[in-house]
Amino acid sequence: xxxxxxxxxxxxxxxxxxxxxxxxxxxxxxxxxxxxxxxxxxxxxxxxxxxxxxxxxxxxxxxxxxxxxxxxxxxxxxxxxxxxxxxxxxxxxxxxxxxxxxxxxxxxxxxxxxxxxxxxxxxxxxxxxxxxxxxxxxxxxxxxxxxxxxxxxxxxxxxxxxxxxxxxxxxxxxxxxxxxxxxxxxxxxxxxxxxxxxxxxxxxxxxxxxxxxxxxxxxxxxxxxxxxxxxxxxxxxxxxxxxxxxxxxxxxxxxxxxxxxxxxxxxxxxxxxxxxxxxxxxxxxxxxxxxxxxxxxxxxxxxxxxxxxxxxxxxxxxxxxxxxxxxxxxxxxxxxxxxxxxxxxxxxxxxxxxxxxxxxxxxxxxxxxxxxxxxxxxxxxxxxxxxxxxxxxxxxxxxxxxxxxxxxxxxxxxxxxxxxxxxxxxxxxxxxxxxxxxxxxxxxxxxxxxxxxxxxxxxxxxxxxxxxxxxxxxxxx
RNA sequence: GCGCUUCUAGCUCAAUUGGCAGAGCAACGGACUCUUAAUCCGCAGGUUCUGGGUUCGAGUCCCAGGAGGCGCACCA
Numbered sequence: 017x018x019x020x021x022x023x024x025x026x027x028x029x030x031x032x033x034x035x036x037x038x039x040x041x042x043x044x045x046x047x048x049x050x051x052x053x054x055x056x057x058x059x060x061x062x063x064x065x066x067x068x069x070x071x072x073x074x075x076x077x078x079x080x081x082x083x084x085x086x087x088x089x090x091x092x093x094x095x096x097x098x099x100x101x102x103x104x105x106x107x108x109x110x111x112x113x114x115x116x117x118x119x120x121x122x123x124x125x126x127x128x129x130x131x132x133x134x135x136x137x138x139x140x141x142x143x144x145x146x147x148x149x150x151x152x153x154x155x156x157x158x159x160x161x162x163x164x165x166x167x168x169x170x171x172x173x174x175x176x177x178x179x180x181x182x183x184x185x186x187x188x189x190x191x192x193x194x195x196x197x198x199x200x201x202x203x204x205x206x207x208x209x210x211x212x213x214x215x216x217x218x219x220x221x222x223x224x225x226x227x228x229x230x231x232x233x234x235x236x237x238x239x240x241x242x243x244x245x246x247x248x249x250x251x252x253x254x255x256x257x258x259x260x261x262x263x264x265x266x267x268x269x270x271x272x273x274x275x276x277x278x279x280x281x282x283x284x285x286x287x288x289x290x291x292x293x294x295x296x297x298x299x300x301x302x303x304x305x306x307x308x309x310x311x312x313x314x315x316x317x318x319x320x321x322x323x324x325x326x327x328x329x330x331x332x333x334x335x336x337x338x339x340x341x342x343x344x345x346x347x348x349x350x351x352x353x354x355x356x357x358x359x360x361x362x363x364x365x366x367x368x369x370x371x372x373x374x375x376x377x378x379x380x381x382x383x384x385x386x387x388x389x390x391x392x393x394x395x396x397x398x399x400x401x402x403x404x405x406x407x408x409x410x411x412x413x414x415x416x417x418x419x420x421x422x423x424x425x426x427x428x429x430x431x432x433x434x435x436x437x438x439x440x441x442x443x444x445x446x447x448x449x450x451x452x453x454x455x456x457x458x459x460x461x462x463x464x465x466x467x468x469x470x471x472x473x474x475x476x477x478x479x480x481x482x483x484x485x486x487x488x489x490x491x492x493x
Numbered sequence: 494g495c496g497c498u499u500c501u502a503g504c505u506c507a508a509u510u511g512g513c514a515g516a517g518c519a520a521c522g523g524a525c526u527c528u529u530a531a532u533c534c535g536c537a538g539g540u541u542c543u544g545g546g547u548u549c550g551a552g553u554c555c556c557a558g559g560a561g562g563c564g565c566a567c568c569a
Contacts, residue, residue: 042527059532062525081526096519110527132504133518135530139505142561154504198568243567244494253569392569399569430567455569468562469569479560 023101023124025050030073032106032116039108044117051076051116052101052124054153055094057134065092069102069116070153078102079115086120096134097127097153145476158471164283165460165472169236171282172256172456175275181232181258186221188214188238194438195219195377197430199242201251214240218257219377219451223406224441226259226449234258236456247468248398251477254456259406263450265389268403269366272393272452273300276364276400276459283463291396291465294362302364302393307353310367314357321345321371321386328352342426346371346386363395376416376432378404395462403452410442 032049039045053071055078063082068075082088085104094100102121108114132138137154144151144158151158173183191210193200195217205212218235225233236256243249260267277287277298287299305313312318317331325345332339332348337355339348349371361367368391369381378388389405407413417434424431460472470476 057530059528059530060525061528061531064526064528066528066531068529077529079527083526109529111529113527113529115527130503130519133506133530134504135518136505140500140561142500143504145561196569239569241568246566246568247563249568255569402569453569458569 019124020101020122023050023052023122025103026052026101028073029053029069029071029076033074033076033114036106036108036114039106039114041108041112042110044107045105047106048103049106049116050101050103053099054127055096055098055100056131056153058092058094058096060092063088066113066115067091067094069100072159077109077113077115078104078121079107079109079117080121081117085118090123091118091121094123095127095130097129097131099124099127141470142478145470145478148475161460161464161466161472162474164464167283168279168460168463169254169456171279172236172275175278176232176234176258179232179271181234181260182230184222184225184230184233184235185237186215186218186225186235188240190215192433192435192437193217194432194435196239196241197432199429201240201242216241217453218255219453220435220438222257222259223446223449223451224438226261227441227444227446230259231261231447232259245477247470248458250457250469250473253469253473256454256456257451259449259451261447261449264405264448265368265391265403265450268450268452269302269304269368269391269393270300271450272401272403272454273298273302273364275454276395279459280463289463289465291462292467294396296362296364296396296462298364298395302366304366304368304391306369307349307357307367308369310357310361310365311349311353314360315352317352319349319352321349321384344371344373346373350374358394358399359397361394361397363397364393364400365395366391366393375404376420377407377413379407379409380412398458398462399455400458400462401452401454403450406446406449406451408442408446408449410439413442414439 027049029051032051051069053069055067056070056075057068059066065080067078067080069078080088080091085091100121101124102116102118104116104118107117131150131154138144138150189212191212193213193216198216200213200216202211202213216239218237222233222235234256236254238252239255240252243251245251277300280287280289280298288295288297308320315335317335319328319331328345328348329339332352335352335356337352339351369384369387370390372380372386372388375388375390378390381387381389391403392399393401417432420432421434424433457469457472461469464472466472
């Protein structure tokens with residue numbers, strides 16, 4: 017029997033099940049429907065076969081009788097996972113299961129490998145991540161997560177569009193990567209005879225868009241960082257960055273609260289969620305606290321940037337926080353915060369007023385010397401967002417980047433370079449601006465209660481597979 | 494990159510702690526016209542991740558390597 021190129025008139029299982037939900041046991045209709053999907057279970061019963069057909073929207077039972085269905089013998093010998101199209105009438109069985117009583121059916125694609133145990137599926141994480149297509153069929157909750165991921169991103173777009181933000185796209189291949197402290201992936205453009213980096217952030221080009229007149233602009237895009245893998249880090253991940261002219265970091269606090277609460281509500285119809293067993297209330301407004309206050313709360317130590325570097329270093333020593341000889345007071349303070357405070361912040365909380373030393377793109381604090389107007393939002397002990405009042409003074413920005421470049425020359429692989437294109441743009445004038453970055457994967461993890469980033473990335477990065485294992489039917493066919 | 498840990502049939506897991514590698518599901522053959530992880534009968538299935546070593550004997554102990562998970566480090 018030839019496998020057809022198309023199968024027309026298919027209705028979704030969800031649609032069919034919804035329409036005929038009212039049928040009583042043993043009630044038969046002469047309503048013809050066509051459905052298609054994978055055969056996920058087979059129960060032979062002599063001259064009668066029950067099958068579970070699953071499509072993207074759900075599952076429905078097929079009732080296949082020798083007397084009334086074509087090609088009955090072949091149907092009996094279908095394999096779990098085979099794609100078929102079936103047409104028939106809708107009925108409910110004696111035992112109450114809504115079914116399609118099949119009259120005609122056709123094999124659309126055989127499954128030469130199975131999806132594991134029909135009850136337990138697959139649980140080996142290596143198979144689940146390497147062969148996500150198997151995972152998606154074997155584990156319903158996996159499909160659910162990726163459906164939710166799509167909904168979350170959609171809700172973010174709708175939210176920003178409603179606020180008047182314009183979505184743009186900026187280069188992934190960049191001559192001078194910048195906008196974050198991270199090691200890039202480097203590639204080569206043959207025709208240009210140039211090494212290019214894959215972007216590590218969206219920041220610099222989006223600011224140039226602001227100079228160009230976009231007053232509210234955002235991009236949701238993949239960025240790439242050449243770092244180790246972990247349950248919370250994939251080398252490519254999705255960032256949202258947005259910039260709003262005439263605003264500052266306090267505007268960004270409100271915006272991120274609304275954005276996250278909105279996505280959460282879209283998904284759960286509430287803004288209170290459970291994450292890894294802990295209840296988290298995302299209802300705005302969120303707590304705001306300075307880094308110094310939070311360090312004091314968790315350690316009882318009072319530090320600030322009016323202190324000498326050595327005094328702060330002494331506190332770090334007392335707290336068993338390591339730092340390097342070249343670190344200034346701001347870097348040491350950040351180290352203290354990250355080791356003693358952030359891991360214990362359940363949040364949501366906006367941690368604000370960062371040391372200037374560790375924030376080369378943020379604007380000087382309007383009243384606190386040595387600080388910039390920057391905050392990070394922490395939820396469930398993890399940084400979810402990072403935002404500042406953006407530095408828009410080209411002279412100051414040049415000096416900051418030159419410091420970065422000298423750090424880079426001294427061996428700091430994560431320091432930035434001087435990006436002349438960016439500086440030239442700033443010289444044209446960038447309005448006062450609030451900017452915000454949100455890790456979308458982290459947001460999805462939070463809202464879907466996942467602790468491993470691989471669970472929210474359809475095809476996460478893994479080491480190259482060196483051996484391919486055989487499966488059963490491929491050899492016997 | 495470092496530490497801990499896991500790897501047995503296609504899948505999910507056993508194997509008396511060093512003594513003949515096994516079960517359920519899937520597959521294959523058969524019975525059964527209302528099943529729901531159907532049931533029943535039969536049959537087949539293995540480089541125990543790879544390579545060394547210790548031992549009369551290794552899935553089990555030792556060494557090296559591979560892949561995964563968790564933690565640390567870096568970061569989001």
